Amino acid sequence: ELSARFEDAVKGLRGQAKISDTNVEDALKQVRRALLGADVSLEVVREFVEEVRQKAVGAEVVRGVTPDQKFVQVVHQQLVEVMGGDNAPMAEAEDSPTVVLMAGLQGAGKTTATAKLGLHLKDQGQRPLMVAADVYRPAAIDQLRTLGEQIGVDVFSLGDDVKPEEIAAAGLAKAREEGFDTLLVDTAGRLQIDTEMMEEMVRIRSAVEPDEVLLVVDSMIGQEAAELTRAFHDKVGITGSVLTKLDGDSRGGAALSIRKVSGQPIKFIGTGEKVEALQPFHPERMASRILGMGDVLTLVEKAQKEVELADVEKMQKKLQEASFDFSDFLQQMRLIKRMGSLGGLIKMMPGMNKLDDGMLKQGEQQLKRIEAMIGSMTADERNQPELLASQPSRRRRIAGGSGHSPADVDKVLADFQKMRGFMQQMSKGGGMPGMPGMPG
Ligand code: GDP
Ligand code: MG
Numbered sequence: 001e002l003s004a005r006f007e008d009a010v011k012g013l014r015g016q017a018k019i020s021d022t023n024v025e026d027a028l029k030q031v032r033r034a035l036l037g038a039d040v041s042l043e044v045v046r047e048f049v050e051e052v053r054q055k056a057v058g059a060e061v062v063r064g065v066t067p068d069q070k071f072v073q074v075v076h077q078q079l080v081e082v083m084g085g086d087n088a089p090m091a092e093a094e095d096s097p098t099v100v101l102m103a104g105l106q107g108a109g110k111t112t113a114t115a116k117l118g119l120h121l122k123d124q125g126q127r128p129l130m131v132a133a134d135v136y137r138p139a140a141i142d143q144l145r146t147l148g149e150q151i152g153v154d155v156f157s158l159g160d161d162v163k164p165e166e167i168a169a170a171g172l173a174k175a176r177e178e179g180f181d182t183l184l185v186d187t188a189g190r191l192q193i194d195t196e197m198m199e200e201m202v203r204i205r206s207a208v209e210p211d212e213v214l215l216v217v218d219s220m221i222g223q224e225a226a227e228l229t230r231a232f233h234d235k236v237g238i239t240g241s242v243l244t245k246l247d248g249d250s251r252g253g254a255a256l257s258i259r260k261v262s263g264q265p266i267k268f269i270g271t272g273e274k275v276e277a278l279q280p281f282h283p284e285r286m287a288s289r290i291l292g293m294g295d296v297l298t299l300v301e302k303a304q305k306e307v308e309l310a311d312v313e314k315m316q317k318k319l320q321e322a323s324f325d326f327s328d329f330l331q332q333m334r335l336i337k338r339m340g341s342l343g344g345l346i347k348m349m350p351g352m353n354k355l356d357d358g359m360l361k362q363g364e365q366q367l368k369r370i371e372a373m374i375g376s377m378t379a380d381e382r383n384q385p386e387l388l389a390s391q392p393s394r395r396r397r398i399a400g401g402s403g404h405s406p407a408d409v410d411k412v413l414a415d416f417q418k419m420r421g422f423m424q425q426m427s428k429g430g431g432m433p434g435m436p437g438m439p440g
Contacts, residue, residue: 019056041223041257047260076287079256082256083287088266100213101187102114113278127179128154132186151275183208205236241264
């Protein structure tokens with residue numbers, strides 16, 4: 001069971017204070033094994049593991065989250081990112097019909113996927129036309145016809161004596177004439193990648209200039225998905241893919257390979273033999289399927305939110321007591337950075353929507369500078385910011401100690417005073433919901 005194996009994967013990180021170069025090695029080794037077990041190709045696994053290493057080592061681990069949980073989150077997030085983040089919709093031509101070319105090996109599920117897409121589009125109120133351009137297998141045309149009747153979508157065919165590219169072109173002409181919205185061209189595959197198949201695909205592509213070339217991949221093909229994708233993408237050029245037979249045992253690792261090799265999104269997944277068994281591809285869900293770690297992730301997210309809330313509450317209390325000092329300033333800056341966006345902070349602190357944007361949108365560099373300067377302060381200076389305001393010699397010493405100019409120190413001091421002034425004013429005047437004892 002992959003899920004169990006992956007849990008083993010990160011056990012080594014349990015009880016560690018943070019993720020480091022040394023303790024991450026074992027966990028990475030296990031990730032590598034887990035992904036190979038999920039049928040991700042070796043080259044893709046290698047690259048992926050390096051990316052995870054870079055993101056995991058030194059990653060900030062918030063209170064309430066253990067490094068092993070954090071590690072899982074990094075792996076999951078990287079999986080989602082590599083697989084494209086969000087669902088990618090199907091292309092739509094400016095002038096209809098939108099032309100979709102189905103490509104892939106024999107038995108991958110092209111004809112089935114063509115019908116599934118036909119039904120999907122029809123359900124959306126469109127009028128698709130399916131083209132039977134597989135002239136090699138006698139049953140192929142009948143198969144598409146039968147499916148067409150079943151779902152109530154028209155099928156265009158010229159029998160099996162005409163070249164596939166000519167059938168496709170004639171289908172396109174018909175779709176234009178009769179106002180179909182989408183042309184779905186079903187093609188022939190072979191058992192293996194070969195030159196003839198590729199050349200035929202290129203001829204069909206030239207004949208209809210598709211808006212979308214969808215590579216249909218059987219998810220059970222496993223590690224070979226990378227090689228297959230590379231061949232089709234190099235020779236024909238794909239714009240997306242359909243990953244089929246995910247109702248089976250496969251963990252879906254092929255999704256990672258397809259995306260990484262081609263850079264093109266997986267758009268749909270097939271989850272059964274029936275024509276209804278088609279779903280849009282969601283990177284998030286696939287990442288969870290590959291890892292089988294849903295529960296741990298929820299836990300990490302929850303812990304993260306709680307920590308952020310606790311920090312915000314502490315800050316609010318400080319403001320009330322007007323004891324906001326340089327350490328708080330630094331913490332505030334870190335908090336803002338960690339929450340990623342000001343939007344998140346504003347949501348958590350009602351009444352803060354009038355904050356000076358320019359001041360708060362401090363970049364990473366600014367934060368580093370502030371950290372260095374505060375690091376050069378004495379404890380007294382940190383707790384009593386007035387000391388700095390009144391004594392230029394202290395400011396010069398801090399500038400020297402932190403490797404900055406006195407003007408830089410003045411700037412940070414000004415920012416600090418601005419923020420403190422604003423916050424104190426706000427805590428006196430506005431009042432924040434949920435804070436007992438606040439006036440107003
Ligand atoms: P083609 O040669 O690429 O056109 O492949 P077909 O569409 O004829 O499909 C080959 C076989 O795979 C058929 O028996 C289909 O019913 C089956 N198939 C296609 N997609 C799926 C799927 O998502 N799940 C399952 N379980 N079977 C599928
Ligand atoms: Mg077929």
